[in-house]
Amino acid sequence: xxxxxxxxxxxxxxxxxxxxxxxxxxxxxxxxxxxxxxxxxxxxxxxxxxxxxxxxxxxxxxxxxxxxxxxxxxxxxxxxxxxxxxxxxxxxxxxxxxxxxxxxxxxxxxxxxxxxxxxxxxxxxxxxxxxxxxxxxxxxxxxxxxxxxxxxxxxxxxxxxxxxxxxxxxxxxxxxxxxxxxxxxxxxxxxxxxxxxxxxxxxxxxxxxxxxxxxxxxxxxxxxxxxxxxxxxxxxxxxxxxxxxxxxxxxxxxxxxxxxxxxxxxxxxxxxxxxxxxxxxxxxxxxxxxxxxxxxxxxxxxxxxxxxxxxxxxxxxxxxxxxxxxxxxxxxxxxxxxxxxxxxxxxxxxxxxxxxxxxxxxxxxxxxxxxx
Amino acid sequence: xxxxxxxxxxxxxxxxxxxxxxxxxxxxxxxxxxxxxxxxxxxxxxxxxxxxxxxxxxxxxxxxxxxxxxxxxxxxxxxxxxxxxxxxxxxxxxxxxxxxxxxxxxxxxxxxxxxxxxxxxxxxxxxxxxxxxxxxxxxxxxxxxxxxxxxxxxxxxxxxxxxxxxxxxxxxxxxxxxxxxxxxxxxxxxxxxxxxxxxxxxxxxxxxxxxxxxxxxxxxxxxxxxxxxxxxxxxxxxxxxxxxxxxxxxxxxxxxxxxxxxxxxxxxxxxxxxxxxxxxxxxxxxxxxxxxxxxxxxxxxxxxxxxxxxxxxxxxxxxxxxxxxxxxxxxxxxxxxxxxxxxxxxxxxxxxxxxxxxxxxxxxxxxxxxxxxxxxxxxxxxxxxxxxxxxxxxxxxxxxxxxxxxxxxxxxxxxxxxxxxxxxxxxxxxxxxxxxxxxxxxxxxxxxxxxxxxxxxxxxxxxxxxxxxxxxxxxxxxxxxxxxxxxxxxxxxxxxxxxxxxxxxxxxxxxxxxxxxxxxxxxxxxxxxxxxxxxxxxxxxxxxxxxxxxxxxxxxx
Numbered sequence: 001x002x003x004x005x006x007x008x009x010x011x012x013x014x015x016x017x018x019x020x021x022x023x024x025x026x027x028x029x030x031x032x033x034x035x036x037x038x039x040x041x042x043x044x045x046x047x048x049x050x051x052x053x054x055x056x057x058x059x060x061x062x063x064x065x066x067x068x069x070x071x072x073x074x075x076x077x078x079x080x081x082x083x084x085x086x087x088x089x090x091x092x093x094x095x096x097x098x099x100x101x102x103x104x105x106x107x108x109x110x111x112x113x114x115x116x117x118x119x120x121x122x123x124x125x126x127x128x129x130x131x132x133x134x135x136x137x138x139x140x141x142x143x144x145x146x147x148x149x150x151x152x153x154x155x156x157x158x159x160x161x162x163x164x165x166x167x168x169x170x171x172x173x174x175x176x177x178x179x180x181x182x183x184x185x186x187x188x189x190x191x192x193x194x195x196x197x198x199x200x201x202x203x204x205x206x207x208x209x210x211x212x213x214x215x216x217x218x219x220x221x222x223x224x225x226x227x228x229x230x231x232x233x234x235x236x237x238x239x240x241x242x243x244x245x246x247x248x249x250x251x252x253x254x255x256x257x258x259x260x261x262x263x264x265x266x267x268x269x270x271x272x273x274x275x276x277x278x279x280x281x282x283x284x285x286x287x288x289x290x291x292x293x294x295x296x297x298x299x300x301x302x303x304x305x306x307x308x309x310x311x312x313x314x315x316x317x318x319x320x321x322x323x324x325x326x327x328x329x330x331x332x333x334x335x336x337x338x339x340x341x342x343x344x345x346x347x348x349x350x351x352x353x354x355x356x357x358x359x360x361x362x363x364x365x366x367x368x369x370x371x372x
Numbered sequence: 373x374x375x376x377x378x379x380x381x382x383x384x385x386x387x388x389x390x391x392x393x394x395x396x397x398x399x400x401x402x403x404x405x406x407x408x409x410x411x412x413x414x415x416x417x418x419x420x421x422x423x424x425x426x427x428x429x430x431x432x433x434x435x436x437x438x439x440x441x442x443x444x445x446x447x448x449x450x451x452x453x454x455x456x457x458x459x460x461x462x463x464x465x466x467x468x469x470x471x472x473x474x475x476x477x478x479x480x481x482x483x484x485x486x487x488x489x490x491x492x493x494x495x496x497x498x499x500x501x502x503x504x505x506x507x508x509x510x511x512x513x514x515x516x517x518x519x520x521x522x523x524x525x526x527x528x529x530x531x532x533x534x535x536x537x538x539x540x541x542x543x544x545x546x547x548x549x550x551x552x553x554x555x556x557x558x559x560x561x562x563x564x565x566x567x568x569x570x571x572x573x574x575x576x577x578x579x580x581x582x583x584x585x586x587x588x589x590x591x592x593x594x595x596x597x598x599x600x601x602x603x604x605x606x607x608x609x610x611x612x613x614x615x616x617x618x619x620x621x622x623x624x625x626x627x628x629x630x631x632x633x634x635x636x637x638x639x640x641x642x643x644x645x646x647x648x649x650x651x652x653x654x655x656x657x658x659x660x661x662x663x664x665x666x667x668x669x670x671x672x673x674x675x676x677x678x679x680x681x682x683x684x685x686x687x688x689x690x691x692x693x694x695x696x697x698x699x700x701x702x703x704x705x706x707x708x709x710x711x712x713x714x715x716x717x718x719x720x721x722x723x724x725x726x727x728x729x730x731x732x733x734x735x736x737x738x739x740x741x742x743x744x745x746x747x748x749x750x751x752x753x754x755x756x757x758x759x760x761x762x763x764x765x766x767x768x769x770x771x772x773x774x775x776x777x778x779x780x781x782x783x784x785x786x787x788x789x790x791x792x793x794x795x796x797x798x799x800x801x802x803x804x805x806x807x808x809x810x811x812x813x814x815x816x817x818x819x820x821x822x823x824x825x826x827x828x829x830x831x832x833x834x835x836x837x838x839x840x841x842x843x844x845x846x847x848x849x850x851x852x853x854x855x856x857x858x859x860x861x862x863x864x865x866x867x868x869x870x871x872x873x874x875x876x877x878x879x880x881x882x883x884x885x886x887x888x889x890x891x892x893x894x895x896x897x898x899x900x901x902x903x904x905x906x907x908x909x910x911x912x913x914x915x916x917x918x919x920x921x922x923x924x925x926x927x928x929x
Binding site for chain 2: 240
């Protein structure tokens with residue numbers, strides 16, 4: 001056989017003579033040659049980058065997701081700085097002149113003072129309700145509460161879903177059967193009924209409780225998704241390699257398998273969160289969520305539903321913020337899914353398309369010329 | 373039963389396909405990367421042109437570009453004329469009427485190329501009815517005719533079967549029947565036998581040779597297997613990095629390759645030597661075997677309504693320290709099952725499987741973990757055997773970390789040592805698997821398997837996913853490491869030539885049973901069992917003249 005010769009031959013190509021033998025051995029056979037031999041064209045895009053960096057780069061290039069990330073950040077900053085923080089015993093005052101609990105005099109029937117031409121914010125830019133609450137303060141407080149509920153629900157549901165899903169998928173057998181039946185039971189429970197009963201009994205327990213409660217019911221989809229992923233990954237050879245290396249079950253699940261399902265988890269979590277803001281609105285609208293004098297976006301809408309024809313601004317602003325939060329979270333989730341999907345391939349840019357057209361024309365003309 | 377080809381270009385003088393200065397580029401990250409550069413070749417009726425090259429050389433994508441099947445980010449320039457008519461740059465509608473009718477494709481993996489929810493008959497009928505005016509009844513009759521032509525057993529019943537009900541070889545026959553359904557002028561066969569076992573491969577190659585003379589189509593054969601080229605091709609093009617480096621007749625290329633790359637490619641192909649040769653001798657002491665399997669049976673447990681499946685039965689084999697034993701057999705013969713059971717990944721149902729004096733059939737979980745430290749395993753698929761989220765250094769270091777043999781700087785030092793041993797640059801420890809080529813990943817796999825200095829290494833088809841030249845370098849490395857570190861090795865492979873190179877002894881498996889064990893000379897040069905004889909006869913030899921003789925002798929036998 002001539003393997004030795006082949007190797008020697010490629011060393012000669014790979015390095016100029018006169019280097020020390022280690023370098024020769026290292027660079028020759030593999031470092032340079034093999035990579036050139038095999039590197040497929042698609043790899044150029046990801047050369048020299050870690051997986052995390054590739055994902056980040058793809059995400060930052062997703063225009064819709066980036067715009068939505070900025071909008072959501074603005075909403076969060078606006079809500080939390082304007083009204084300050086008043087939760088879990090911490091109190092910091094915001095910069096807005098009114099708080100959500102203050103009841104100033106009603107001016108001009110509560111009409112919004114915001115006008116764009118000429119630009120003027122006025123004393124109550126989003127108007128006042130019948131009693132005199134400043135709507136901007138109300139909406140900001142509502143946004144705060146709704147966001148808190150959304151993120152709590154997202155964290156709780158993700159935690160439960162990932163844990164149960166991965167355990168069920170990895171161990172299989174009776175553990176899988178028990179956990180999946182538990183999931184089925186949670187799915188068939190009539191959600192709004194439970195919400196109504198719980199809301200009635202522990203009513204007014206605050207947004208934190210509501211968030212955790214929602215999270216405790218919304219984990220089922222994620223659990224099933226993660227279980228499916230884990231079932232597939234469990235058969236991959238790197239998991240067997242880890243077993244042979246002596247890794248424990250916990251290490252295999254948490255260090256080897258779960259990091260590979262992160263795409264599914266993030267996407268599902270963001271979708272759950274954007275669904276939660278609507279659910280919270282619905283529950284508060286029905287009167288089982290956040291209670292007055294505190295407020296949430298859903299509650300504001302519920303309180304003023306009768307005023308829709310007379311004072312529509314009481315409706316517009318909380319509605320707008322619900323839509324904005326739900327949409328931005330959805331788009332961010334979309335961007336993350338694209339970023340984590342390695343099969344996602346972007347089409348041609350405008351410049352590339354123009355160059356392609358020119359090049360093809362030129363080459364075809366050349367070929368035709370030489371053929372005739 | 374063959375129908376005369378209606379092609380106007382059937383006379384041998386004019387080529388069916390004329391490709392001239394074909395360029396193919398892909399737009400990646402702001403730059404055009406060439407996948408094919410100025411390809412020019414032509415194929416005549418009844419002629420087989422083989423396009424040979426390693427993965428990434430552009431042989432598949434340039435052929436698909438003829439059909440306009442280029443990914444969205446690709447551009448094609450140049451000229452390709454089929455029977456005098458230009459193919460490049462014509463509208464999609466015209467291309468669609470050419471695809472499947474004038475140009476047909478046989479794909480590598482028939483399981484994925486056939487739609488699992490339709491019957492074979494329906495799928496053949498579909499391509500017939502798209503291009504020809506036929507009633508469903510006529511189409512089915514023609515489908516049966518075609519299946520008879522590709523020598524499908526019981527075509528009348530097969531026509532109503534679904535792809536999963538057929539074996540790999542039968543699926544490939546169905547695929548071929550579909551491709552020839554409209555009497556194509558040009559047939560593109562993209563690695564048509566790579567996914568098949570050698571004996572099945574031999575049958576499919578026979579069939580294709582048979583059909584070539586009957587249909588008088590031009591055939592483009594895309595492959596990396598020099599044996600297949602020697603068996604089937606008339607002309608050969610060798611491609612490297614998107615360009616043609618050499619072309620000529622098959623005898624020219626094999627007998628007098630002029631380009632260094634072609635020479636290198638041919639030298640890298642492991643050859644099964646059928647004449648006697650110097651035996652690899654092993655001075656075996658009286659040491660106790662590292663791995664001892666006695667009457668082992670391995671079962672896949674019953675799953676729902678699927679009954680338990682006995683993959684291996686009555687299997688007996690010893691491996692002594694420092695010995696390399698090759699385990700060969702076709703897919704489904706249970707060879708991988710034996711390998712996985714040897715590292716304790718599958719439970720042993722009957723018999724005893726002793727590793728280093730510990731019986732894995734009755735071992736406790738904690739004891740198993742301890743035994744595994746003396747076993748390493750290299751997996752088949754380098755793409756899936758490394759955790760994509762771990763840097764290389766972490767993957768290699770994991771066994772060391774978990775067995776608490778090394779920590780901190782000591783661990784880092786050992787990882788570097790292992791990278792040196794497998795001839796990878798030390799800087800690779802911070803890279804991720806997706807940045808490495810297949811051959812490099814497989815080296816990482818070996819480094820990890822050797823991290824704990826095992827006394828037994830199980831290598832499960834470690835080279836089947838690699839290109840020939842990469843495979844050659846990999847085997848060279850493995851052989852060197854084995855000599856240096858003196859571990860025992862169970863080398864599982866379907867490639868007899870590879871096993872011939874490495875092994876001190878060879879064991880042949882068929883349908884879960886051990887057929888024959890012996891030295892390479894006994895097994896490969898003087899096989900006793902008829903199954904082994906058949907296996908050896910089916911291996912294509914990368915030499916057209918010798919392959920022709922072997923083919924004749926096989927036909928006579």
